[in-house]
Amino acid sequence: MEKSILIIGACGQIGTELTLALRETYGNDSVIASDIREGNENLMESGPFEILDATDYDALEEVVAYYEISEVYLMAAMLSATAEKFPMRAWNLNMNSLFNVLNLAKEKKIDKIFWPSSIAVFGPNTPKENTPQSTIMEPSTVYGISKQSGERWCDYYFHKFGVDVRSIRYPGLISWKTMPGGGTTDYAVEIYHKALAEKSYTCFLKADTELPMMFMDDAIKATLQLMDTDAENVKVRSSYNLSAMNFTPSQMAESIQKHITDFKISYEPDFRQAIADSWPSSINDQEARRDWGWKADFDLEKTTKEMLENLAP
């Protein structure tokens, strides 16, 4: 039978590009997009779309039965900065949506799950440089706590019930098709929009805050690669470390200044600085390289070029 894929949270920053990439690979009608709101034109017009609340098990079960879904990509989540403002809402959304999908797989209503984790699973006591796959994890944010708990549940459902769930700890993601919403790494997207529109940007993190980042094309490539590989290659069932580049806001500004010479950056750190300070500055992803052949294509210079070219009016 042909596989039928459901993306939950299809209108978000990752969901939009993932839906389009999956539609390209498996055909428009085999990839069902869903979200609690409608998304951009490209997404809405390229294939089936359902309004769906990921925390509503019955509604989810109905969509899965109707389209005979075999794989679910659960991209709906409240990100780090917003989650600090609405802790209970974030916990409920991030955890209940995951349980709903894991339980569907446990009941054998779906075969395979992708669920994203994040560098936010690490905390202030984690080694900051070249952070290993397995290390101290004491997340200090609501979002990080939900992702770390989620990882433990994924691992548990795999070992206890044989659920084929696969996951990546995404770094900050940089993209031009859809804006990120409510994250701490959002500055790395906003900066390009402001550089083009106003030639200046006020960053909410300090100049020297180094964080792991990735261009969206790499994130999509990794996701499809991990979902494609044979189950026995997936040795990590919590979530894989994944790395592409690391930089600070001031290094990012320098890379933009190579194209927009009069671009200026200033710094007004807010509450997001403490979140960023609790996260690693670089990630060791040797397990992803070893198990399913991961390798990034985009560094900062290439990312800047792509972003400025695609966002230019």
Ligand code: SER
């Ligand atoms: N980019 C996310 C955030 O900043 C991290 O997963 O919240």
